[in-house]
Amino acid sequence: MDAWQKQLAAAITEPGEISARFGVDVEPLREVVARYPLRITPHYLSLIEAPGDPIWRQCIPDPQELSDHRQAPDPLNEEGLSPVPGLIHRYPDRVVLLVSNACAVYCRFCMRKRQVGCGSRNTNRAAALDYIAKTPAIRDVILSGGDPLLLSDDELADILSRLRTIPHVEMIRIGSRVPVTLPSRITSRLCRLLKRFHPLYLNTHFNHPRELTPHAAAACGRLADAGIPLGNQTVLLKGVNDDPAVMKRLMQGLLAIRVRPYYIHQLDLVRGTGHFRTGVRRGLEIMEGLRGYTSGLATPYYVIDLPGGKGKVPLLPDNGEWRGNRLLLRNYHGECIEYEDLG
Numbered sequence: 001m002d003a004w005q006k007q008l009a010a011a012i013t014e015p016g017e018i019s020a021r022f023g024v025d026v027e028p029l030r031e032v033v034a035r036y037p038l039r040i041t042p043h044y045l046s047l048i049e050a051p052g053d054p055i056w057r058q059c060i061p062d063p064q065e066l067s068d069h070r071q072a073p074d075p076l077n078e079e080g081l082s083p084v085p086g087l088i089h090r091y092p093d094r095v096v097l098l099v100s101n102a103c104a105v106y107c108r109f110c111m112r113k114r115q116v117g118c119g120s121r122n123t124n125r126a127a128a129l130d131y132i133a134k135t136p137a138i139r140d141v142i143l144s145g146g147d148p149l150l151l152s153d154d155e156l157a158d159i160l161s162r163l164r165t166i167p168h169v170e171m172i173r174i175g176s177r178v179p180v181t182l183p184s185r186i187t188s189r190l191c192r193l194l195k196r197f198h199p200l201y202l203n204t205h206f207n208h209p210r211e212l213t214p215h216a217a218a219a220c221g222r223l224a225d226a227g228i229p230l231g232n233q234t235v236l237l238k239g240v241n242d243d244p245a246v247m248k249r250l251m252q253g254l255l256a257i258r259v260r261p262y263y264i265h266q267l268d269l270v271r272g273t274g275h276f277r278t279g280v281r282r283g284l285e286i287m288e289g290l291r292g293y294t295s296g297l298a299t300p301y302y303v304i305d306l307p308g309g310k311g312k313v314p315l316l317p318d319n320g321e322w323r324g325n326r327l328l329l330r331n332y333h334g335e336c337i338e339y340e341d342l343g
């Protein structure tokens, strides 16, 4: 067994282990875990400093997960947009291929909470690859899940090789949270493997500055050294990162470990995640706290993924208005400056 497999085998999966460690009443959690599974790697668990802190909130089950009846299990209509099970085709030129149903840590706010970590899922990899091969418009394939990097090296190599035999697939992206939750998975062997399939991009998923550990930094460094451009998708979460100062530290910390912030996502309206919801105004305030105050590279897009699978829309603080052919623009200090549009 590799070190990462041992780490995964040592993950906690029972509420009793939480009570043994933190002395909290876990009875209410048993019911939650029966519906939405629990898994926390020793690495991620060690980042918890106190019950209720930003790491705790992301990984420890909460009874509120079961009382969230207003939201739908699949508000983005991923299932309706799947021409074959396990392949989401929403945009003209790119698809999401669900290759794994497991993750190193089950995030309580997961947008695929309806299925991730649950034993059965209706996917058909051969049919999905066949669909990609027969659809020349697809030039970008995003491997997602679950976490694609929980697959074995051999299985991953097999999927990537198959994709690379399709001439119109120009690029491959991997979405993975293991640099955060299981950094030992990023072995030199894995990096050598991934390197064979360039152009290959990896988007990871850090949500809080405390996740930027030396182990995570080293994992990202190994991926970057393999020539893989690294991006990050953060989810805006109440009680975790809904604060301009925290988000600024996170974005700057990501750049310091060679990861470029790509998206801040407004939380999708997914059943079981309502207790993480923040208002859109808060998200805009966070964006205002970044733009101008720190490196442009530290400023991602803030996006809402529209219900029904209608697509991602970036939101910007309202910072300009037209006066004839002049634009009145508000800078980061709040000064309004006129710009004459001579084009």
Ligand SMILES: *Cc1c(COP(=O)(O)O)cnc(C)c1O
Binding pocket: 088, 089, 090, 091, 094, 095, 096, 142, 312
């Ligand atoms: C987010 C997403 C993509 C990729 O969108 P980009 O803006 O290109 O990163 C593709 N398909 C689906 C279904 C998505 O949710």
Ligand code: SF4
Binding pocket: 102, 103, 104, 105, 106, 107, 109, 110, 111, 112, 116, 145, 146, 147, 177
């Ligand atoms: S790693 Fe991603 S897919 Fe897995 S539980 Fe967390 S958010 Fe969901």
